[in-house]
Amino acid sequence: MIIKLEPEILQAVEKPARYTGHELNAVHKDWESTPCHFALALPDVYEVGMSNLGLKILYEVLNAREDTACERVYAPWIDMEEIMRQRQIPLFSLESFHAIKEFDFLGFSLQYEMIYSNVLNMLDLAGIPIWSRDRGENDPFIVGGGPCVYNTEPIADFFDFFIVGEGEELICETVDVFRSWQEAGKPEGRQGLLKRLAVLDGIYVPSFYNVTYNQQGLFADIEPACPEAKPVIYKRLIKDMDSVRFVEKPVLPYIDIVHDRIMLELFRGCTRGCRFCQAGTSYRPVRERSKDRLRELARKLIDSTGYNEMSLTSLSSADYSCLGELVDDLFSDFKDEKVSFSLPSLRIDSFSIDLAHKMQQVRKSGLTFAPEAGTQRLRDVINKGVTEENLMAATEAAFRQGWKQVKLYFMMGLPTETDEDIVGIAKLAEKVARKYKEVTGRWGVTVTISVSCFVPKPHTPFQWYGQLPEAEFHRRQRLLKDSITERAVKFNYHDARVSVLEGAIARGDRKIAQVIYQAWKDGAKFDGWNDLFKNDVWHEAFAKCGIDLHLYNERAREPEEKLPWEHTTPGVSKEFLLREYDKAIKEQLTEDCRRGKCSACGVCPSLKAKVVDWRRENV
Amino acid sequence: MYKYRAEITKGEEIRYISHLDYAGVMERAIRRAKLPAAYSEGFNPHIKIAFASALSLGVISDAEYMDFEMTKPLCQPEVFDRLSKALPPGVKLLRLKEVPEPKPCKGKKHKALMAEVQEAEYELYVPLTGYWQEAVQAVEAYNKAPEAMVHRVTPKTNKMIETKQYMLKPVKLSMAGDLLKLYMDIAITQSGSVKPGEILKLLQAEYNLPVDEPKVLIKRISMKGQGRALIDLV
Numbered sequence: 001m002i003i004k005l006e007p008e009i010l011q012a013v014e015k016p017a018r019y020t021g022h023e024l025n026a027v028h029k030d031w032e033s034t035p036c037h038f039a040l041a042l043p044d045v046y047e048v049g050m051s052n053l054g055l056k057i058l059y060e061v062l063n064a065r066e067d068t069a070c071e072r073v074y075a076p077w078i079d080m081e082e083i084m085r086q087r088q089i090p091l092f093s094l095e096s097f098h099a100i101k102e103f104d105f106l107g108f109s110l111q112y113e114m115i116y117s118n119v120l121n122m123l124d125l126a127g128i129p130i131w132s133r134d135r136g137e138n139d140p141f142i143v144g145g146g147p148c149v150y151n152t153e154p155i156a157d158f159f160d161f162f163i164v165g166e167g168e169e170l171i172c173e174t175v176d177v178f179r180s181w182q183e184a185g186k187p188e189g190r191q192g193l194l195k196r197l198a199v200l201d202g203i204y205v206p207s208f209y210n211v212t213y214n215q216q217g218l219f220a221d222i223e224p225a226c227p228e229a230k231p232v233i234y235k236r237l238i239k240d241m242d243s244v245r246f247v248e249k250p251v252l253p254y255i256d257i258v259h260d261r262i263m264l265e266l267f268r269g270c271t272r273g274c275r276f277c278q279a280g281t282s283y284r285p286v287r288e289r290s291k292d293r294l295r296e297l298a299r300k301l302i303d304s305t306g307y308n309e310m311s312l313t314s315l316s317s318a319d320y321s322c323l324g325e326l327v328d329d330l331f332s333d334f335k336d337e338k339v340s341f342s343l344p345s346l347r348i349d350s351f352s353i354d355l356a357h358k359m360q361q362v363r364k365s366g367l368t369f370a371p372e373a374g375t376q377r378l379r380d381v382i383n384k385g386v387t388e389e390n391l392m393a394a395t396e397a398a399f400r401q402g403w404k405q406v407k408l409y410f411m412m413g414l415p416t417e418t419d420e421d422i423v424g425i426a427k428l429a430e431k432v433a434r435k436y437k438e439v440t441g442r443w444g445v446t447v448t449i450s451v452s453c454f455v456p457k458p459h460t461p462f463q464w465y466g467q468l469p470e471a472e473f474h475r476r477q478r479l480l481k482d483s484i485t486e487r488a489v490k491f492n493y494h495d496a497r498v499s500v501l502e503g504a505i506a507r508g509d510r511k512i513a514q515v516i517y518q519a520w521k522d523g524a525k526f527d528g529w530n531d532l533f534k535n536d537v538w539h540e541a542f543a544k545c546g547i548d549l550h551l552y553n554e555r556a557r558e559p560e561e562k563l564p565w566e567h568t569t570p571g572v573s574k575e576f577l578l579r580e581y582d583k584a585i586k587e588q589l590t591e592d593c594r595r596g597k598c599s600a601c602g603v604c605p606s607l608k609a610k611v612v613d614w615r616r617e618n619v
Numbered sequence: 620m621y622k623y624r625a626e627i628t629k630g631e632e633i634r635y636i637s638h639l640d641y642a643g644v645m646e647r648a649i650r651r652a653k654l655p656a657a658y659s660e661g662f663n664p665h666i667k668i669a670f671a672s673a674l675s676l677g678v679i680s681d682a683e684y685m686d687f688e689m690t691k692p693l694c695q696p697e698v699f700d701r702l703s704k705a706l707p708p709g710v711k712l713l714r715l716k717e718v719p720e721p722k723p724c725k726g727k728k729h730k731a732l733m734a735e736v737q738e739a740e741y742e743l744y745v746p747l748t749g750y751w752q753e754a755v756q757a758v759e760a761y762n763k764a765p766e767a768m769v770h771r772v773t774p775k776t777n778k779m780i781e782t783k784q785y786m787l788k789p790v791k792l793s794m795a796g797d798l799l800k801l802y803m804d805i806a807i808t809q810s811g812s813v814k815p816g817e818i819l820k821l822l823q824a825e826y827n828l829p830v831d832e833p834k835v836l837i838k839r840i841s842m843k844g845q846g847r848a849l850i851d852l853v
C-alpha cells in the first residue's frame with residue numbers, strides 16, 4: 001500500500017515537510033524488483049531523527065547493496081498522529097511511501113531509555129503487533145540497535161532481535177542471511193530466520209532465552225533455551241575505520257533539523273575512563289580515521305550537500321591525534337567556500353581554547369566545559385582527570401580571547417557525593433566568574449551551570465550504585481541554588497522526575513516491559529520532550545504492574561549478583577568494573593589507555609581489537 | 620560583481636517548505652554548483668541572494684525569481700548548466716540572465732528585486748462540490764461587487780482588508796478535468812496585497828462558491844513588473 005497524504009492533511013499539521021520526503025540524496029529503488037526492504041527508524045520527530053549519524057551511515061551501507069531498499073521513517077508529531085489515527089493512515093516510509101508493515105525489517109535506533117514509549121507507538125501506528133510473540137509471518141522483523149543495547153531487557157519482548165555494537169558489517173551479514181533464507185523459500189518461517197541470525201556474532205534474539213527470578217522477584221539468571229543462542233553476546237566493532245563505508249551523500253533535509261550540518265566522525269571510542277560514562281565503556285577501544293581519509297570524506301560531503309558548516313564529531317574530538325594539522329588542512333581546502341568548522345565538545349585545556357578560537361574566528365558564542373563535579377575529591381572519584389587549575393587556565397585563556405559566556409556541565413548524585421561537593425559547584429562557577437573580572441577588569445560574563453541528575457548505567461563502574469531518591473535530588477538542587485550568590489552565575493537543572501524513571505528503566509529487567517507497555521497504553525509518548533512528559537502516567541504504570549520502582553533505581557546491587565544486562569556486553573570485564581568502583585571509593589585515578597598504559601578492561605583481548613591512534617602508531 | 624537573475628520553480632515535492640527554507644535550499648544548490656558566489660561580510664557569511672516575493676506554504680510556482688552575485692564572470696550557459704545540475708527535486712531552472720551593471724551616469728544601484736514586483740498571476744485547482752452554474756454565479760457576483768472584505772488573522776496581525784482594490788482583472792473560471800480552475804491576477808503594492816487563498820476562502824464563505832476549499836492546489840504562474848515577467852526586465 002502506498003500512502004498519499006491529502007493537501008488538507010498537510011496544510012493542517014505543523015511542519016508538513018516532515019512527512020513529504022523527496023529530499024536530495026534520498027535513495028529511491030524499484031520496490032517490486034528489490035528483494036529486501038529495510039526501514040530504518042528513529043523513534044523521535046523528523047528533525048531529531050534526521051540528525052542521527054548512525055542511521056545516516058546504515059542508510060548508505062544498506063542502499064549500497066543492490067538487493068536492498070533502505071528507507072526512512074520517524075515518529076509523526078502528535079498533530080499528525082491524531083490525523084493518522086482518525087483516518088486510519090498507517091505509518092509509512094519517506095522514500096516510497098509504502099506502509100511500514102510491508103517492509104521485511106524495521107530497525108530502531110535506540111538512543112536513550114525515555115524514547116521507548118515512542119517505539120511502541122510507532123509499532124502501533126504501523127499496525128504491527130507490539131509484542132514479538134504476537135507477530136505473524138507477514139510482519140516485519142523488528143530490530144533494535146544503538147547505545148541502549150547494553151541493557152536490552154526492558155524492551156526485549158518487543159523486539160525480534162538486536163544488533164549489538166557497531167552495525168556496518170553486521171547489518172549486511174543480517175541481510176545476507178535473510179536473502180538466503182528468502183531464496184530457500186523461508187524454511188521454518190520466522191523462527192527459521194531468527195535461528196540463522198542468532199549464530200552471527202553480535203546478534204541477540206531475546207526469545208531464545210529463559211529468564212529466572214529469585215523469591216523476592218528479582219532477576220536471578222538468563223540462559224539460552226536453544227542451541228543457536230550464545231550465552232554471551234559480544235558487541236561488534238569496526239577494526240579499520242579507514243576502509244569502512246562512511247556517509248558520503250547524506251539525505252539533505254529541506255527544513256531545519258537539529259544538527260543541520262555535516263558530521264565528520266574523526267574516531268570512535270574514548271578511553272579517558274570517566275567512571276559514570278556508558279559511552280566510555282561501550283565504544284572501546286579508540287580507533288581513529290587517518291587524516292587523509294578525513295580530508296577526502298570532508299570534500300565529498302561538502303560537494304554532495306552544499307553545507308557550509310561541518311562539525312568534527314567524536315566522543316572527545318580534541319583528543320584526535322592529528323587535530324591541529326587536520327584543522328589546518330581543512331581550512332586551506334575550503335578557504336574559498338566559507339566553510340566553518342566546530343567541535344562539539346572541548347577539553348579543559350588551552351590547546352582546546354586556541355583551537356576553538358581559530359575555528360570560530362570572530363564569533364564568540366558560548367564555550368562549554370564539563371568538569372562534572374564540584375570538588376577535586378569527587379572528580380577523582382569519577383576519574384575526571386581535570387583540576388581546578390586546568391579549568392581556571394582554560395577559562396582565563398578563553399576570556400583573553402574574548403569569550404563572555406561559559407557553560408559548565410555537572411552531575412548531581414554521584415557516588416560518595418556530600419553537601420560539600422554540591423556547594424563546591426557553586427564555588428567553582430563563582431571562581432570562574434571572578435576570573436573574568438580579573439582578566440578583563442569588567443563584569444559582564446555569564447557562567448551557566450547545567451546540572452543533571454546522575455543515572456547509574458549498565459557496564460560502567462557505577463552500575464552497582466543505588467541512585468538517589470527523587471526527594472534527595474530536590475534537596476541538593478535547592479542547596480545548590482541557595483549556595484550561588486554571584487549574579488553572573490545562572491543555574492539550570494534537569495527534571496529529577498525524568499532521571500529517576502530513567503534510572504529504573506536503564507537497569508531494568510524483562511519485567512519492566514509490562515510497565516512500558518502500560519505507560520504507553522495510558523498515553524505516554526515523547527517522554528524526552530519536557531512538555532509532553534507524563535510523570536503520573538509512569539508512576540501509575542509501575543503501580544498497576546505491581547512493580548516497585550525503587551528496587552530498580554535506588555537499590556544498590558551486590559557485586560556477586562548476576563545482572564540482567566551482562567549477556568549483551570561491550571567487552572569490558574566485570575573484574576575491571578569492580579576494580580574501578582573500588583578505586584573510585586579510594587579516590588584513585590586510572591590512566592587513559594589511548595596513549596598511556598593498558599588498564600586491562602578486557603575489550604581488546606575479548607574482541608581481538610586494538611587501539612588505533614596515529615600519534616601512538618608513529619612513536 | 621556579476622549579477623544574475625534566475626527564473627525558477629517551486630514544485631509539488633517541496634510544496635510545504637517555508638520561504639526561508641526555500642532560500643536555504645537555493646543557497647546550498649549554488650554551493651553544490653561550485654559557482655564563484657559572492658558572500659556577505661561578517662563572521663557568518665551568506666551567499667548574496669535575493670528573492671522577489673515570498674510564497675505561502677503549500678503554494679507551488681512556475682515563476683520564482685532569484686538574484687545572486689558572483690565574484691568572477693562565467694558565461695551564461697556554464698552558469699545555467701552547473702546550477703541546473705545541482706538543483707534538488709522540486710526546483711527547475713527555467714531561464715537565467717545576467718543583470719547588466721546600471722549606467723554609472725545615473726548613479727543608481729540595482730533596483731532590489733522585491734521592489735520591482737507589481738503583480739502576480741495564479742491558478743487555483745479545487746474540487747467542485749456543487750453545480751457549475753453556482754460557481755459561475757459566485758464568481759460573477761464577486762467580480763461585480765464594488766468592495767469585498769477579508770479578515771486576516773495571523774499571530775502578528777488582525778485586520779480587515781479590502782480585496783477588490785488588488786484585483787487587476789476579474790477572476791476567471793473554467794473546468795480542468797474534474798477540478799474547478801480559477802484564475803486570478805493580483806496587484807502587489809507597497810502598501811500590501813491579498814493572497815489567492817484568501818480570495819478563495821472569501822468566495823466560498825460569502826459568495827457560496829461550492830468547492831472543497833481545503834483541497835485546493837494553488838500555483839503562481841507569473842510575477843511581473845511593468846507588465847512584464849521579472850526576468851524580462853533585465
Ligand code: SF4
Pocket residue numbers: 271284285286593594597598599600601602603604605611
Ligand atoms: S584492553 Fe586496555 S588498551 Fe584495550 S581498551 Fe581496554 S584498557 Fe584500553
